[in-house]
Amino acid sequence: MAEKTAVREGYDQLAETYTESRTITSPATEIARSFAGGFSSGDRLLDAGCGGGKPVLSLLTEHARTVGIDFSRAQLDIARSNAPSSELAMGDLTQLPYGNDTFAGIVCYWALIHVPLDEHQAVIDEFARLLEPGGRLLLIEGTNAWTGENDGWLETDVRMEWEIAGETTTATQLERAGFEIIDRTRVAENMTDDGSDELPWVVFEGAVVDY
Secondary structure, three states: OOOHHHHHHHHHHOHHHHHHHOOOOOHHHHHHHHHHOOOOOOOEEEEEOOOOOOOHHHHHOOOOEEEEEEOOHHHHHHHHHHOOOOEEEEOOOOOOOOOOOOEEEEEEOOOHHHOOHHHHHHHHHHHHHHEEEEEEEEEEEEOOOEEEEEOOHHHOOOOEEEEEOOHHHHHHHHHHOOEEEEEEEEEEEEOOOOOOOEEEEEEEEEEEOOO
8 A cells, every 4th residue: 555654755755846747838738738727817716636746736826826735745835936926735635634625627647556556546536526506627647457556756866656557547536426437538658767668657637516
């Protein structure tokens, strides 16, 4: 099982390296850019697992009022520079510190995959709770289920842990939480500097229809 403290400490240690590795022009980022364009300045959006704020949180700020939450203090320190107009908070995705129907949209990129598998449903349920009726979620997950760790992630000496539920399980969890899956797009993203660790991901877009 992914150990949350180890994941948080890992992201603290490689905060700058990880932020620099996230490209502005990746396929998944372009999907997030299109998603954000569907909101207006009066809407409130949440980047759940915002990391250093690049690129997703920073592009969300171009369209709406934004909140970024992460459990890595070092990542949030970087996000203050990359998305200075955003409200930032430290927290756990299984217990988000916001009331019901707070957000018009939520983006969760490469965050659920670090949560223990037996808590994935709780996170998705939290997203449904926080979204206003008809609110939309953009969530990325691995296409294939996989649990493991990298001892030298991003060519550093930092160990990182992963718990990927896979496309089929995540789709079921979304529907169980009251989401209608509007779209799902499969993308390939490099998770290492040299491009040797390209993995298949799926981006879900869902709307709350029953919570």
